[in-house]
Amino acid sequence: MKLDDLETPVPIVDLDVMARNLDKMAEYAAGHGLALRPHTKTHKSVYVGREQVRRGAAGLTCATPHEATVMQQATDDLLVAYPVLGHAKLDRLFTVRDDVALRVQLDSAEAIDQLAAAAVRHDRAVAVTIEFDAGMHRVGVPSLDDAIALARHVGANPPLEFSGIAFYPGHIREPVTSQDAALERLRHKVAQAIEAFTEAGIHPVVVSGGSTPTMWRSHEITGVTEIRPGTYVYNDRTTAEIGACAWADCALTVLAMVVSTAVPGQAVIDAGAKALGREPMRGAQGEGWGALFDRPEVVVSRMSEEHGILDLATTDWRPRVGELVRVVPNHVCIVTHLNDVIFGVRGNDVMTSWPVDARGRGYGSLIGV
Numbered sequence: 001m002k003l004d005d006l007e008t009p010v011p012i013v014d015l016d017v018m019a020r021n022l023d024k025m026a027e028y029a030a031g032h033g034l035a036l037r038p039h040t041k042t043h044k045s046v047y048v049g050r051e052q053v054r055r056g057a058a059g060l061t062c063a064t065p066h067e068a069t070v071m072q073q074a075t076d077d078l079l080v081a082y083p084v085l086g087h088a089k090l091d092r093l094f095t096v097r098d099d100v101a102l103r104v105q106l107d108s109a110e111a112i113d114q115l116a117a118a119a120v121r122h123d124r125a126v127a128v129t130i131e132f133d134a135g136m137h138r139v140g141v142p143s144l145d146d147a148i149a150l151a152r153h154v155g156a157n158p159p160l161e162f163s164g165i166a167f168y169p170g171h172i173r174e175p176v177t178s179q180d181a182a183l184e185r186l187r188h189k190v191a192q193a194i195e196a197f198t199e200a201g202i203h204p205v206v207v208s209g210g211s212t213p214t215m216w217r218s219h220e221i222t223g224v225t226e227i228r229p230g231t232y233v234y235n236d237r238t239t240a241e242i243g244a245c246a247w248a249d250c251a252l253t254v255l256a257m258v259v260s261t262a263v264p265g266q267a268v269i270d271a272g273a274k275a276l277g278r279e280p281m282r283g284a285q286g287e288g289w290g291a292l293f294d295r296p297e298v299v300v301s302r303m304s305e306e307h308g309i310l311d312l313a314t315t316d317w318r319p320r321v322g323e324l325v326r327v328v329p330n331h332v333c334i335v336t337h338l339n340d341v342i343f344g345v346r347g348n349d350v351m352t353s354w355p356v357d358a359r360g361r362g363y364g365s366l367i368g369v
Contacts, residue, residue: 001350008257009271015344017251025232026056032219035059039230040071042333044358049074061228063093066362072100079103083111088120103127105166107141109153116157127163128154134189136168144196151202164206172214173283176243182312187221194223236290236332241284253293253326258319267310267319272303277334293326
């Protein structure tokens with residue numbers, strides 16, 4: 001099968017680039033003594049998760065109980081890096097096989113109490129990491145005293161087991177070469193957290209952090225034992241623009257077709273918001289909703305649901321109707337979630353495909369569909 005045999009718009013992954021991305025991250029983590037626990041929210045695929053584990057990942061990270069039930073097919077060591085609350089989510093979480101090591105990241109007594117009650121009900125030990133706020137101000141306990149109190153609360157509620165602390169430096173979105181000041185502040189916060197827990201007589205065996213924008217400098221954060229990058233497997237326009245990867249490291253693109261050139265100065269492709277998502281560039285230079293892989297100066301300047309408008313003002317290229325183009329999305333995780341299947345390619349040849357297994361919430365399995 002060739003690329004022009006695929007119905008567009010469709011996400012395609014350069015298999016060799018993806019393999020290179022996986023190996024590079026695994027080698028970096030191993031070289032710095034860091035456990036690699038990739039976040040599967042980017043790919044949501046058992047196939048890719050297995051590849052990550054095969055190439056050195058210690059386990060996998062999930063955002064939802066549904067992802068955990070899917071990713072147990074790829075590893076026997078899972079972290080849910082998100083508070084699991086409500087009996088429906090907790091009951092789903094505890095359908096994960098008993099032989100899979102399960103850890104949950106929490107930041108409240110309410111979440112601990114609910115998880116503990118469910119663990120007792122299911123007679124299953126669950127490890128817990130307490131998340132502290134390292135600067136993003138999204139989730140995580142702002143006060144280290146409160147974080148220590150939560151760790152003690154975990155210890156008082158068997159079969160829960162306190163395993164360590166966690167943070168997410170998602171607020172650091174500057175170009176890699178401009179991250180020094182932000183990383184220094186992060187180093188200070190992590191050191192303070194480790195010191196506070198140690199002085200309280202609680203040893204955090206796991207210190208879990210990391211993100212794709214900061215991934216290559218994770219070893220500079222003293223005390224970190226585990227990193228959880230996600231986007232690196234495919235990379236995207238934002239990651240490339242901040243210098244966390246090269247443009248050639250963008251493994252996933254959306255294959256689209258030019259469907260109209262009727263309006264001078266622009267071309268319309270069949271990849272709109274339902275194919276590319278509608279997430280702006282964050283922490284990076286650049287406008288629009290994506291850029292062409294082979295012509296990065298050409299951006300998707302406007303979108304409707306099924307229409308993407310290419311601005312041709314910066315190029316002499318004049319596409320013909322029916323021509324295929326590859327779009328690098330601003331945020332690849334959104335694109336994955338919008339699709340059922342990913343196609344693996346080498347050059348113009350379609351070599352394989354894999355399902356986006358953990359797409360959606362998994363309600364179909366609950367209702368027998």
